[in-house]
Amino acid sequence: MQNKSLIVISFLLAFSFPASISGQETADTTRRAAVKVFLDCQDCDMNYTRQQIPYINYVRDVREAQVFILVTDQNAASGVEQFTFTFQGQGNFKGMNDTLSYTTNPDQTNTEIRKKRTDMLKMGLMRYVVRTPLFNEIEITHNEELEGEEVIDRWNYWVFELSTEPQFESEEEQKELGLRNSVNISRVTPELKLEIEMDHFYDREKFIEFVNTDSAETTTYSTRSTSMDNLFVKSIGDHWSAGIKWDLGSSTRENYSFTTRILPSLEYDIYPYSEATHRQLRILYSIGYQFNNYIDTTVYNRTSENLYLHSLNIAFQVQKKWGSINMALTGSNYFNDFSRNRLELNSWISLRIFKGLSLEIYGGVAHINDQFNLKKGEITEAERLLQLRELQTRYRFAGGLQLSYTFGSIYNNVVNPRFNESHFHF
Secondary structure, three states: OHHHHHHHHHHHHHHHHHHHHHHHHHHHHHHHOOOEEEEEOOOOOHHHHHHHOOOOEEEOOHHHOOEEEEEEEEEEEOOEEEEEEEEEEOHHHOOOOEEEEEEOOOOOOHHHHHHHHHHHHHHHHHHHHOOOHHHHHOOOOOOOOOOOOOOOOOOOOEEEEEEEEEEEEEOOOEEEEEEEEEEEEEEEOOOEEEEEEEEEEEEEEEEEEEOOOOOEEEEEEEEEEEEEEEEEEEEEOOOEEEEEEEEEEEEOOOOEEEEEEEEEEEEEEOOOHHHOOOEEEEEEEEEEEEEEEEOOOEOOOOOEEEEEEEEEEEEEEEEEOOEEEEEEEEEEEEOOEEEEEEEEEEEEEEEEEEOOEEEEEEEEEEEEEOOOOOEOOOOOHHHHHOOOOOOOOOEEEEEEEEEEEOOOOOEOOOOOOOOOOOOOOO
């Protein structure tokens, strides 16, 4: 009886074990046949994306990919973004390219936007997935309650955004209160663009020095600023735009009780504006008038003055599968005194050098010689340390770089959110 049982067990193992291996091999073969995708997206939730789109292979090197996907975004209006998805086939999918776009709604939450962006990725990937064995795992559905109806925009493209950000911090010998408020109003159409941004900032720091157990000395410092920036732009064809910028404001740190600047402007983009999410080379010229009324007498013994100025801005941007480049060169000077000028260069460059190796360089440099607003008089230690007052400088420079190299498995399909930091940091 015991021998007979052993024979039965051996018989079952002989047939079931090869079958399980065969099933595993079939699953592995199917998975290896899935589309290899390199997703270039700066702010995508990759854990969520992998969970929602499990029928592709995510690779870490663009050269291993059959499909390269570049996700870019630009502001379509205040509080609204337009995402562009560029699909580029490689290898056996070479020539199968596509471009899709999705524009958010001001009422959508971050969760809703994340879902819609992922849905757009799913739709764009279907033309590649249908050519793989994983096609059998896909089902396409729709909302049966959908009804055709005309869409009427009751707001006529107007968008309003209000925000407030109170902050406070308290210790035994120091207390700080900060408040930021902003109002953004915009109306953006293909022909016209109107943006109004109002900001208010207030910060107060109180220092308490205990002379003895019964008395203490209190010193309070505060800074405040308000601004209102207005922009109106009219489209003139595929390459030209004309508009006007009008800014108003005040700032205790910058010694302005009131300042306003009006700049009629003209812009030319060498590439059509329709290609803005992929490449731009914009040349913007502005000329106009500025009035300053100062809180305290300036180093030039002025309490107010009228100024005339012009500026030229050249901005270059390109986003490709090898990386991206963003650069902006701005020069300006005042007609009242041509020696009063400013030149700035800001850039951010990301390059994939070769398999696994990438380089990011960012920085900015400025030559500054137009500080008409500097307050006259000695600078106190508190003003310097707490940045209560703008200081004279001839230059500004900041930057950095990051070099990274990755190696190992080309696949990156696994989702594991354990121990992700989500608690509040002081």
